[in-house]
Amino acid sequence: MAKSEYKTRPRNAIIKYLQDHPDTRFTARDILEGIGGAGAEADRSTIYRNLERLCQEGVLVKYKETDVNATCYQYSGEHGSCHDHMHGQCAECGRIFHLENGILADAAEKMESEYGLAIDYGKTVIIGLCRDCRKKAEKKIRKRSGSTS
Amino acid sequence: MAKSEYKTRPRNAIIKYLQDHPDTRFTARDILEGIGGAGAEADRSTIYRNLERLCQEGVLVKYKETDVNATCYQYSGEHGSCHDHMHGQCAECGRIFHLENGILADAAEKMESEYGLAIDYGKTVIIGLCRDCRKKAEKKIRKRSGSTS
DNA sequence: TTGCGTGCAAAGGTTTTGCATGGCA
């Protein structure tokens, strides 16, 4: 993997942030604030440039979401380039799951025969609610029941 | 379905554009240009406001793509509010497929037991290649075989 | 020393918002 050539303070700060947030999505702004605000450890443009590079190197995954008005990134960790599996994501907390492709095998067959659509596992992201967020949601509902705001 | 209350010239122009482009994704800019440029039939802000409303009404589907620097929309046609099924999309041409939820039934079970992720059918979009685009892709490959750029 | 990476500043693009006006029902 052709990694970056130099190790600089801004880059180290960014990479540290990524490793500290292995299972969450984040935006350029999150990093900017996470490493201590503008001008602290890295400039905004530097962050964008590094994120772009890290994506090309396969360290990060890049995607967009309807309800987030910015490009989202996620550390791909030991999962490398993410070519051999697909992703699931919690709509609530943004946590990403690495799912084996086989899990969609049956559905893929049906989809191809009935609709003609051949799944691209690398690009598909299954959206749902993770266990933790479902529990939280249940608690909220329980609290609400009885009070009509 | 609580549709818009008034029928105005800008809204008609927008809806006509949507119906003329039933199987393609488009952006706010596409509409702006499609209906005759800025100031012709509808203002930019009017387009955004109508698109937003049409999404809430279920007439349109809204999504973002990594390689398109704008929000994409697509006419959901007779499929109404899109609550009772999920969507597939061709990565190449942007065409959207309306898939019955049941198609993922088995996968959903596995996903929940193995990863704890409960699928949100309304938000999940299966990305793939449609039949047409696959044929086109095959032709390209055939043409290329023999010539190394 | 060399050249890459950074900071700074400005620009480009999309999308949102406030307010007064115009038009539909």
Next chain:
DNA sequence: TGCCATGCAAAACCTTTGCACGCAA
């Protein structure tokens, strides 16, 4: 007539880019 939708203008926001300087190797 009353109220909603629109147009206009400006702002907010994310992201990209050019250029000169600093710093790692």
